[in-house]
Amino acid sequence: MIKAGIVGGTGYTGVELLRLLSRHPGVELRAITSRKEAGMPVAQMFPSLRRHVDLAFTTPEAARLSECDVVFFATPNGVAMNDARALVAAGVRIVDISADFRISDVAEWEKWYKVKHACPELVAEAVYGLCEVNREQVRKARIVANPGCYPTAVQLGLLPLVEAGVVDIGHLIADAKSGVSGAGRKTETNLLFSEASDNFAAYGVAGHRHVPEILQHLSAAAGKRVGITFVPHLTPMIRGMQATLYARITRDADFQGLYEKRYAGEPFIDVLPPGSLPDTRSVRAANMCRMAVHRPYGGDTLVVLSVIDNLVKGASGQAVQNMNIMFGLPETLGLEMVAVVP
Amino acid sequence: MIKAGIVGGTGYTGVELLRLLSRHPGVELRAITSRKEAGMPVAQMFPSLRRHVDLAFTTPEAARLSECDVVFFATPNGVAMNDARALVAAGVRIVDISADFRISDVAEWEKWYKVKHACPELVAEAVYGLCEVNREQVRKARIVANPGCYPTAVQLGLLPLVEAGVVDIGHLIADAKSGVSGAGRKTETNLLFSEASDNFAAYGVAGHRHVPEILQHLSAAAGKRVGITFVPHLTPMIRGMQATLYARITRDADFQGLYEKRYAGEPFIDVLPPGSLPDTRSVRAANMCRMAVHRPYGGDTLVVLSVIDNLVKGASGQAVQNMNIMFGLPETLGLEMVAVVP
Amino acid sequence: MIKAGIVGGTGYTGVELLRLLSRHPGVELRAITSRKEAGMPVAQMFPSLRRHVDLAFTTPEAARLSECDVVFFATPNGVAMNDARALVAAGVRIVDISADFRISDVAEWEKWYKVKHACPELVAEAVYGLCEVNREQVRKARIVANPGCYPTAVQLGLLPLVEAGVVDIGHLIADAKSGVSGAGRKTETNLLFSEASDNFAAYGVAGHRHVPEILQHLSAAAGKRVGITFVPHLTPMIRGMQATLYARITRDADFQGLYEKRYAGEPFIDVLPPGSLPDTRSVRAANMCRMAVHRPYGGDTLVVLSVIDNLVKGASGQAVQNMNIMFGLPETLGLEMVAVVP
Amino acid sequence: MIKAGIVGGTGYTGVELLRLLSRHPGVELRAITSRKEAGMPVAQMFPSLRRHVDLAFTTPEAARLSECDVVFFATPNGVAMNDARALVAAGVRIVDISADFRISDVAEWEKWYKVKHACPELVAEAVYGLCEVNREQVRKARIVANPGCYPTAVQLGLLPLVEAGVVDIGHLIADAKSGVSGAGRKTETNLLFSEASDNFAAYGVAGHRHVPEILQHLSAAAGKRVGITFVPHLTPMIRGMQATLYARITRDADFQGLYEKRYAGEPFIDVLPPGSLPDTRSVRAANMCRMAVHRPYGGDTLVVLSVIDNLVKGASGQAVQNMNIMFGLPETLGLEMVAVVP
Numbered sequence A, B, C, D: 001m002i003k004a005g006i007v008g009g010t011g012y013t014g015v016e017l018l019r020l021l022s023r024h025p026g027v028e029l030r031a032i033t034s035r036k037e038a039g040m041p042v043a044q045m046f047p048s049l050r051r052h053v054d055l056a057f058t059t060p061e062a063a064r065l066s067e068c069d070v071v072f073f074a075t076p077n078g079v080a081m082n083d084a085r086a087l088v089a090a091g092v093r094i095v096d097i098s099a100d101f102r103i104s105d106v107a108e109w110e111k112w113y114k115v116k117h118a119c120p121e122l123v124a125e126a127v128y129g130l131c132e133v134n135r136e137q138v139r140k141a142r143i144v145a146n147p148g149c150y151p152t153a154v155q156l157g158l159l160p161l162v163e164a165g166v167v168d169i170g171h172l173i174a175d176a177k178s179g180v181s182g183a184g185r186k187t188e189t190n191l192l193f194s195e196a197s198d199n200f201a202a203y204g205v206a207g208h209r210h211v212p213e214i215l216q217h218l219s220a221a222a223g224k225r226v227g228i229t230f231v232p233h234l235t236p237m238i239r240g241m242q243a244t245l246y247a248r249i250t251r252d253a254d255f256q257g258l259y260e261k262r263y264a265g266e267p268f269i270d271v272l273p274p275g276s277l278p279d280t281r282s283v284r285a286a287n288m289c290r291m292a293v294h295r296p297y298g299g300d301t302l303v304v305l306s307v308i309d310n311l312v313k314g315a316s317g318q319a320v321q322n323m324n325i326m327f328g329l330p331e332t333l334g335l336e337m338v339a340v341v342p
Helices: A012-021 A080-089 A106-113 A120-125 A131-140 A149-164 A210-222 A255-262 A312-326 B012-021 B080-089 B106-113 B120-125 B131-140 B149-164 B210-222 B255-262 B312-326 C012-021 C080-089 C106-113 C120-125 C131-140 C149-164 C210-222 C255-262 C312-326 D012-021 D080-089 D106-113 D120-125 D131-140 D149-164 D210-222 D255-262 D312-326
Strands: A002-007 A027-033 A070-073 A093-096 A143-145 A172-178 A228-234 A241-248 A269-271 A289-294 A301-308 B002-007 B027-033 B070-073 B093-096 B143-145 B172-179 B228-235 B241-248 B269-271 B289-294 B301-308 C002-007 C027-033 C070-073 C093-096 C143-145 C172-179 C228-235 C241-248 C269-271 C289-294 C301-308 D002-007 D027-033 D070-073 D093-096 D143-145 D172-179 D228-235 D241-248 D269-271 D289-294 D301-308
Touching (some): A106 A210, A149 A172, A149 A210, A149 A289, A172 D228, A241 D172, B012 B312, B080 B120, B093 B312, B172 C241, B228 C172, B228 C301, B241 C172, C070 C080, C106 C120, C149 C228, C149 C241, C301 C312, D070 D080, D080 D093, D106 D120, D149 D210, D149 D312, D255 D269
Parallel strands (some): A002 A027, B070 B093, B269 B289, C002 C070, C093 C143, D002 D070, D070 D093, D172 D228
Antiparallel strands (some): B289 B301, D172 D241
């Protein structure tokens, strides 16, 4: 059994991780930390976990995380980087669901996250945990930077095109829509039910932290600099994320075939038949990305529809997938759940 | 492996049964029927089932249900009663999620369901599948009448009081609220998103089919005739049901203790600590009933709050629980999932 | 033109008051205060008010409220009582949408609101602004205590029974459901979209501030002490409130006729035909209470269904209705809007 | 008073028209037809209209529409074209909220709407009622083709760019999101609450009837052929529509100034300050289009955000606006309502 610890378990990625790990046959949950809630049983904050999780929140000091095999960071940005050095030194492997290790250019990272990075030397060795790209590197990684939700939906949707070099990669467009849980369990006015319900709006048009993350990794896949216009929108649903992706064709190809071939054998990527229209509920609470490729009116613009559950394939599910790879378990272990419909 | 068939798999109880049975380690799904959709792959109608269910819908004739060990009816009322006799004769055991076998007084049933019963002789032997009451009879039953969603939430919430004889059982009140999926996958105007969203209303105040079902079984538990005022409400959520139950105290007692004792050891009943306020999401997509007992201001009226997921403990989950009992499997097999929060 | 000021305009009752007053033909909006947001144009916080409200928030000092004819308090509890004395002395009339003047027993008020009352002598003269009961007193009132949302829906639904003395007033039951806006524009975790959406739960079962308010005024109507069990529930909709009311009949009567007669001529009370099931959207954004009276199965328990928009008839609309009465305007002026459906 | 009739009043554009016209000071509602519901009081189907609309539905024959000054068609496509000739001959002016007169190329229209056009000669004279473009022609029109909801949001958002010739008009992208009421009051499975709630999906990617409508009128504005990729999405809200528009800059300009100048003086177009992020609730239930222009990272792609209420500026409100223009009334008469927030 893998001994697992969680740092920061009071947010949505934390409770989702608990949902997944508490039923994972290869994992023993050792500790979950929250300085603020130390002493409170986890199942008191989240009654859904009654009879599934017996742990109480503990302080990081009391958690003895260095005795774990793996530690997940389900924390706000800027926490994992402070703890990583000591844990790695103790032989603990890390899956960071926050953004601390996602961008290899530390100066760029510091510009977007507005804080000095605490362990730049570990950024270099961290592996970006988009499993479908970096599976081999993840196996041996000491630190896996779990991708953001938008970057997951956008990159998975664009990778086959970018890798094949068949579209204008300088002018990609990603129109993305996220359920409200993507913003976390933060008490901000715009996330209130009475504000977000029966409402729809774009945000972050002028700049969003996920843009440099997308650009770095797509550029790596392309072998040259990629350009993207990214517009995220807040959608009145709890879970679910759709990226509607637009790319201008530069070289004709069997686009459907391109996608099917690129993702053949991938357990968590489902390329739908031609003409399909994936909906987010088809992946609700499941670790799956479903996508469809369209070429409207046979024109020169491709439209790719990519849906995930932002808390599963876009966060905690992908984190467990990375853990499975890191520890040599079957990649799908504990992740075979069926989406909840309706 | 138990060979299972499903009659009527295009509704919400059907797709929920597929979600549960496709991951159940003791079950082999043999057939799923839909006369109207015969030939269509199940996963085409419900893409959430892609990679989980390979079956296509078949006609009842082609389904060879008599070779199954168990057949579930996830049909509109009035279907199961027509097929039951032949299946039982063939040695197949039945779990009927519809209402055909829930009321032992056939005349009463015919009054409410407005159709002649096709096999009254089997009504008598059918066992009412409220596991927490009839567990022993379910073990040997050939036909289990799976309880309705409202009757499940209401009876579980009232049983300890009614059995103990500590309240005025002639004037019980059940104010119940259901998510819209409780009405089924029917194309009726009042179930449209634009009608049911951001809206709330009572319905069925003048009479609801679940009233005779509740009365029969609560009266059996009480040993005398029970009276209840039942008001259901349509609530703008997909899944979830809450019964707020009011009873006038006739004999003082340790009510919290009464509930804890009645349900001690029950895997799917969770009596919350005093003062708790269960929310429906704490059981979303899980086979669980959570409840809390209140005595506001120490007065003479008890308030019991009982929540379930109408599609799981209120329908398909309870059906699987019944199947587990019927076939001597661990009662919780395939039903250990954690509720989906948020 | 009535010169009107608003204290505390950043919450939901404030913005609703602005929606109503900005189109009211008899009112000139003079000032709206918010110490925290002083200087910010109102329409910057609420873009829906662009082109309708040109005011900026001001400090209370700068607002020169003593020059207004009427001042509305759309503040948290405990603010109006501090400002009332000076305003009344200056000849300004007050409509307090908060709870400061609703309960005449100051000790009782202090127990529930957990603060010392700042001007108990004005509590005595304040008129409880349930227009359908106290219309005459409102005309001359210097201070109108605008009723709470739950008290409005519950009292309007029970008044005909209580006044007529035909039910057991010692054991009334009010099972009430509120949209999330009823909790105000507060950044509390349980009001987040991801918590309140697709979810349903009771709250305040052990005690709610609206209980003493309901009891005082219903007891006055009954001429003797009333007893009530009140259970409020948070419902996943923005606006809307339903009270499902249960009362045991003690004397037979033409209940439908009783309601129609009691509310004959009332512009904002709509007694629906027998058998009706009012939904909250039928009053969304309108100043209206619709209700229906049921006697299920001809038994001895009456069920009354009463719906309002918690922000209109349950708050700001009723405040404008009170203002109309106070200043001798037609009671419906500025309040004739049709409910928004769908 | 303008005598107005409505053909087809049982859908969402019909009930919205009733909401607006019943409070319009210059209109007398004469008749509302529904062959299927003839005889039923309108307020029985829509209780929100009780005390506002006394009419009952009548058959078209009984409605004596030829005595009206104006007749609105709130019908499915293919109805207005059959009645138009006789009404026009009788001197009645028509506002058609359906699509029968929106596309001047009759062959193209017949291809998309899959029916033979009944009065092609009237198509030629019909005026496309996008008031901000064709105000002068609307004044004298006998038939106004009220624009579709998507075409309204998309064209208003793109017009300043297209007219100024500053972007690549051959490759426009419109990523549009609509509330569910945009699909009408149809009992289709995908519009059920349990299907559309907590869900998000694109539809009509392969082809949508609003594309030829957009192309014709934008091409007219451009003076040459326009090309657009249009992807509509179903969003879990009742009302509201956002178009996120992408255009490649071909000539630099003061884009904010361009928009402000183009729409200066327009009562129902609100160009927001730079950096703004309009949300759909800021126009809920109001006749308004709010928009914002962005140039992310100062790059070569413009992003325009355009929001309307699909039932108001996208349908019935714009129809009333057109009527006001046709009859020489102030354009804003009866349309000054404030958006409903929250």
